[in-house]
Amino acid sequence: MFLDLREIATVGMVLFAVIDIVGSIPIIVDLKRKHGIIESGKASIVAAIIMLIFLFTGEEFLKIVGIDVNSFAVAGSFVLFCIALEMILGIRIYRDEEASSASIVPIAFPLVAGAGTMTTLLSLRSQYHTINIVIAIVLNITVVYFVLKSSSKIEKLLGQDGLGVIRKTFGIVLLAIAVKLFAANVKGLFI
Numbered sequence: 001m002f003l004d005l006r007e008i009a010t011v012g013m014v015l016f017a018v019i020d021i022v023g024s025i026p027i028i029v030d031l032k033r034k035h036g037i038i039e040s041g042k043a044s045i046v047a048a049i050i051m052l053i054f055l056f057t058g059e060e061f062l063k064i065v066g067i068d069v070n071s072f073a074v075a076g077s078f079v080l081f082c083i084a085l086e087m088i089l090g091i092r093i094y095r096d097e098e099a100s101s102a103s104i105v106p107i108a109f110p111l112v113a114g115a116g117t118m119t120t121l122l123s124l125r126s127q128y129h130t131i132n133i134v135i136a137i138v139l140n141i142t143v144v145y146f147v148l149k150s151s152s153k154i155e156k157l158l159g160q161d162g163l164g165v166i167r168k169t170f171g172i173v174l175l176a177i178a179v180k181l182f183a184a185n186v187k188g189l190f191i
Contacts, residue, residue: 002129002131003129003131003135004132007128008132008135008136008139010128011124011128011132011133011136012135012136012140013173014120014124014136014174015121015136015140016140016170017087017170017171017173017174017177018080018083018116018117018120018174019112019117019144020083020170021112021144021148022147022158022163022167022170023166023167023170024111025147025151025154025155025158025163026155026160026163027111028107028111028147028148028151029151029155031107032151032152038151039104040145040148040149042104043104043107043112043148044108044112044141044148045141046108046109046113047109047112047113047141048113048137048141050109050113050118051113051117052134052137054118054121054122055121055122055130055137056130058118058121058122058125059122059125062122068188069122069126069185069188070185070186070189071189072119072122073122073123073126073127073188074181074182074185074186075119076119076120076122076123076181077178077181077182077185079115079116079119079120080116080119080120080177081175081178081179083171083174084171084172084175085171085175086171087167087168087170087171088171088172088175090164112141112144121137123181123185126184127181127184
């Protein structure tokens, strides 16, 4: 077992930035207003299951499709780059359809365990030990649960300006991580 606190912290911060649950508070509050209560526990558990399944079977799925992990990691770095630009510049590059309910579907997938998160998991798997990624997933899902449970209080506490600062800060961190992932994996494409 390769338990490493530094790796757990790094992977945890990457996932925290990609999931961007704090930046999603306005969306969560809006969903709660439109559709009633959000089942925080159920949404968190489903998101964790989706992430863990993709962490362990995503690479095999890529092999079936004929894509190597380095190619996926480079593609993932582009996705992370775009997500970071959205966070920093306050623009929307990817537009998803409006959610019809506040069930597991809009919260667990794609809000928490969306395409960016899945791409990030496989990209991280090429760099870090699996046990550390699993621990980071559990820690992030715990944060997701508490944010979902207290989203209205957090929104009032931070205000729109506070949420904006947090979102832009994690956007810059995510941008740096995207560059690092690209640099580390692009070499593998030519070997």
